[in-house]
Amino acid sequence: MSKSFKIIVSTLTVLLLIGVLSSFAFPLSISAEESSAPKNLIPIMTSNDSPLGHTTASSIWASRHQPFNLFNGIKDDAYGWASSQTKPFGWVSYEFDSPVVINQFALWPRSDITQDAYKNETPKDFTFDAWDGDNWILLHSETNVTDWQAHVEKVFSFSNEKSYTKYRLNILNNNGLSGFTALGEMEMYHTVTATPEPTALPTSSPPPIPTNLPTPTPDVSSGDRALLTIELSSGAEKEYDLSMSEVNAFLNWYDSANGSSRYGINKHNNNKGPFSNRTEYVIHDKILTFEVSEYTAQ
Structure with a gap:
């Protein structure tokens, strides 16, 4: 066997070995941005009560627009959830099995928003609220949200350190459609802000103590x-x-x-x-x- 032929065979062997190993135990690298992305705390819902938690809404446009469709993990959903109410335009909620802290949520329009006729169905003015057992507590509000785009999420963050079991999106006005209001998908997160490491201050020597200070005059008491x-x-x-x-x-x-x-x-x-x-x-x-x-x- 010639020397050049041996080199070619050895190179092919190494390449095949790398390909086999890489197909098994070596995961793809994950960017810092992907690893730090917040996790959606709502499971992928297959009905209003499955697999965990409970979804409700003030109304639905039709049976195929059930509230759980807003949490089914399909971000290009043509159905989603749709409300038949107007002024106010309705609310949709998710109830966890146990209290959690939510301080961020994301919304996606329905995929049909690519047609101009559907852009007016999106929320324009809305609030994000939490149920304390007696009343809805306002956590965040938005006004004049008109720049919805197909397949593009909108993320809203706010300050909240308290745990609640039930949260809702309450739509006060939509972008002009008179028949109904609709959304394709919604997720809820608990983000944690990283605390920066303290920066060590430069050390310096204390100033020298003066040696030529005047001797203080003792205080002479006027009595015993x-x-x-x-x-x-x-x-x-x-x-x-x-x-x-x-x-x-x-x-x-x-x-x-x-x-x-x-x-x-x-x-x-x-x-x-x-x-x-x-x-x-x-x-x-x-x-x-x-x-x-x-x-x-x-």
């Missing part, structure tokens, strides 16, 4: 005792007869504490009853003002 009067945010006023060392200890605590930090003050000769000591506690963020009135004990 003081009345500490504290006014609380509740309007109550507390007064304590204390030594200056106790007052200074309170002042040091007040300057360094915050929030719900508490401080115990000895009530001394204000004791009542057979107690060796009584301590009253004050909370830092409950103190509105305080006053220190110094005096010299006689």
